[in-house]
Amino acid sequence: MAAPLSNDLRERVVAAVRSGESCRSVSSRFGVAVSSVVKWSQRYRATGSIAPGQMGGHRRRVLEPHRDFIVARINETPHLTLHGLKDELAARGVKVSHNAVWLFLRREGLSFKKNAVRR
Template sequence: MARPYSMDLRDRVVAAVETDGLSCHEAAKRYGVAPSTAIRWMQSFRRTGSVSPGQMGGHKPKRLTGAHREWLIERCKAGGFTLRGLVAELAGRGLRVDYRSVWVFVHDEIHMTSSFKKNTRRSRTGPS
């Protein structure tokens, strides 16, 4: 994973624009960064007064917890559902989630606890 540029470099680019009167493109060329990077740093500096990097990565907690989780388990046990339908039903209950979140939930919580009927003909080994 890529790392953020150092604070020293960020400060030097901002100082070159603010005190030396260089344009963002000239400062970027002087310090070997992309012009878009220098422009974003200057926008951040003018907006917040700081050029410190934001948080990278981290754990994003699951949204399908608590009462929504219990409801979804019961709804899946009742059968007759589609993933897009579950997304729409959850939105109707006040929880906006995307298709992928529901897919992961159903795969992890429901699919792994269900047992499917085995076909003995297919489960035999040997020539077909």
């Protein structure tokens, strides 16, 4: 995985841009991309810091807080479809794709078996 470039390099790059040098000449002098020079300068102007932002991490699961509702709906209406469940969630203000609903159900071990005897 790529790591952020050092703060020392970032400081020198931003200092060169602040002294009036163009982003293109600074990028060729320090061997970094022009886009990096522009973004570091913008970050410095906006926040006063050149420190990199957080990299990576995990996204929280959007449907986790609605697990009880989803389980109740599947138990009440076993013939409910993925798109139907997605539409009911959208009516509650949760806009997700049918694939997100499917992945959530699979991860939770829930299914849409229409014949309850075969479970």
